[in-house]
Amino acid sequence: MSTIAEKKEKVSVPFDYNKYLRPNKLPHIWCPGCGHGIVLKALLRAIDRAGLEKDNICMVSGIGCSSRTPGYVDFNTLHTLHGRAMAFATGVKLAKPELKVIVITGDGDALAIGGNHFIHACRRNIDMTVLVMTNSTYGMTGGQYSPTTPLDAIATTSRYGNIEPPFDACEMARASGATFVARGTAYHTIELERTIHDALVHKGTSIVDVIDACPTYFGRANKYKSATHMMELIEKDGTVNVKQAEKLPPEKLEGKVLRGVLHKVERPEYCEQYENLIMQKAAAKK
Amino acid sequence: MTQAVKKLPRIEINEKFCKGCSICVDFCPTDVLELRGPVVAVKNLEACTRCQLCDLRCPDFAIQVFD
Ligand SMILES: Cc1ncc(C[n+]2csc(CCOP(=O)(O)OP(=O)(O)O)c2C)c(N)n1
Ligand code: SF4
Ligand code: SF4
Ligand code: SF4
Numbered sequence: 001m002s003t004i005a006e007k008k009e010k011v012s013v014p015f016d017y018n019k020y021l022r023p024n025k026l027p028h029i030w031c032p033g034c035g036h037g038i039v040l041k042a043l044l045r046a047i048d049r050a051g052l053e054k055d056n057i058c059m060v061s062g063i064g065c066s067s068r069t070p071g072y073v074d075f076n077t078l079h080t081l082h083g084r085a086m087a088f089a090t091g092v093k094l095a096k097p098e099l100k101v102i103v104i105t106g107d108g109d110a111l112a113i114g115g116n117h118f119i120h121a122c123r124r125n126i127d128m129t130v131l132v133m134t135n136s137t138y139g140m141t142g143g144q145y146s147p148t149t150p151l152d153a154i155a156t157t158s159r160y161g162n163i164e165p166p167f168d169a170c171e172m173a174r175a176s177g178a179t180f181v182a183r184g185t186a187y188h189t190i191e192l193e194r195t196i197h198d199a200l201v202h203k204g205t206s207i208v209d210v211i212d213a214c215p216t217y218f219g220r221a222n223k224y225k226s227a228t229h230m231m232e233l234i235e236k237d238g239t240v241n242v243k244q245a246e247k248l249p250p251e252k253l254e255g256k257v258l259r260g261v262l263h264k265v266e267r268p269e270y271c272e273q274y275e276n277l278i279m280q281k282a283a284a285k286k
Numbered sequence: 287m288t289q290a291v292k293k294l295p296r297i298e299i300n301e302k303f304c305k306g307c308s309i310c311v312d313f314c315p316t317d318v319l320e321l322r323g324p325v326v327a328v329k330n331l332e333a334c335t336r337c338q339l340c341d342l343r344c345p346d347f348a349i350q351v352f353d
Contacts, residue, residue: 014338014350017347027302027305027347030346032306032307033345034345035345037347038344041347186343186345187343215307227309228309231309231343
C-alpha cells in the first residue's frame with residue numbers, strides 16, 4: 001500500500017518520458033519487476049525538473065544491468081568498462097566542463113571493481129551526479145554477492161550465507177569527500193525524483209545511493225515472493241527518511257537505513273580549480 | 287433530469303512493453319488493475335483516483351493515466 005506521505009506529494013505525471021528516450025531501443029532488456037526502470041523514470045523526471053537540455057547532458061556508465069541505462073536515453077552517452085564509469089566521466093568533464101555529467105553505476109560496478117575511482121572522484125569533488133543502483137547483487141553475471149549484500153544473504157557465491165560485512169556507499173562517499181550524499185529507493189519514487197534533482201543542481205561530486213530490487217537473482221535466492229514483496233520489505237519497511245528519523249526514538253530506528261539528503265557542504269570544485277590555476281599561470285607569464 | 291456523468295480517467299497500457307510484473311496491480315490503492323495472462327488490464331476504471339502510483343512504479347514505461 002502507498003504511504004500517505006507519497007500520496008500527498010505533488011505529482012508530476014503523466015510525464016512525457018519519450019522526450020528523453022530513444023523509443024526504437026525499447027522495451028528495455030531488464031527483467032520483469034527490475035528496479036532499474038523505476039529509477040530511470042525518476043531520473044528523467046528530475047532532469048526535466050532541473051530544466052537540463054538533452055544535448056548538454058553526458059550519461060556515462062560501466063558494465064552491469066544498471067549500466068545498460070545510457071542505451072535507452074537520448075543524451076550524449078558512453079557505455080564504458082566495468083568499474084571505470086567515474087574515470088571516463090572525469091575525462092569527459094575535464095574536456096568539456098560545460099556538460100552535465102551523470103554517471104549510472106551498479107553497486108558492484110561502483111563499489112567493488114570501481115571502488116578506487118569512486119573514492120578519488122569524491123575526493124576531487126569533480127562536478128558530476130552519480131546514481132549507484134544498489135540491488136545488493138551482481139545482476140548481469142548471475143547473482144554473485146556484491147559489496148552491499150547483507151550478512152547471511154544467499155548469493156550464487158554464498159550458498160550458505162554471506163560472511164562479508166556490507167559497505168555503506170553513503171558513508172564511503174562522505175568519508176572520501178563527496179559534497180552531496182543522499183539515498184533514495186525505487187519504492188519512494190517521488191522523493192527519489194526530488195533527491196536526484198537536488199543532486200543534479202549541486203556543484204561538485206553528488207552521490208545518490210538508490211536501493212532497488214533485482215527480483216531475478218537477489219529476490220529468488222533470498223525467498224522473496226515478488227518484486228512488490230522486495231519493495232515493501234527492503235525499500236519501504238527497511239528505510240526511514242532522515243527528517244522523520246530525527247523525531248523517532250532509537251528503538252524505532254534499529255536496522256533502518258536512512259533516506260534523503262544525508263550530507264551537503266560547499267567545497268571548491270575540481271574543474272573550476274583547474275581552470276583558475278591555468279588562468280593564474282597564464283597571467284603570470286605575460 | 288439527467289444525472290451528471292462522472293468523467294472517467296483514461297488508462298493507457300502498452301501491452302508490447304508490459305512484462306506482467308504485477309507491481310502496478312499490487313500497489314494500486316483502489317484495486318483498479320489485474321493481470322490478464324501475461325499483461326496488465328483494467329478491471330474497474332470507476333475506482334481509479336488518478337493517483338498515478340501505477341505509472342510511477344512501473345519499471346517498463348507500460349502504463350499511464352490521463353485525466
Ligand atoms: C573487468 C571485468 N570484470 C568482470 C566483468 C563481469 N561483470 C559484468 S557486470 C558485473 C557486475 C555487475 O553488477 P552491478 O554493477 O552491481 O550491476 P547490476 O547488474 O546488478 O545492475 C561483472 C562482475 C566484466 N564485464 N569486466
Ligand atoms: S538480473 Fe536483476 S538487475 Fe539484471 S535486469 Fe534482471 S532483475 Fe534487473
Ligand atoms: S492511477 Fe492510482 S487508482 Fe488509478 S489505476 Fe493507477 S494506481 Fe490505481
Ligand atoms: S508495473 Fe508496468 S510492467 Fe509491471 S504489470 Fe504493471 S504495467 Fe506491466
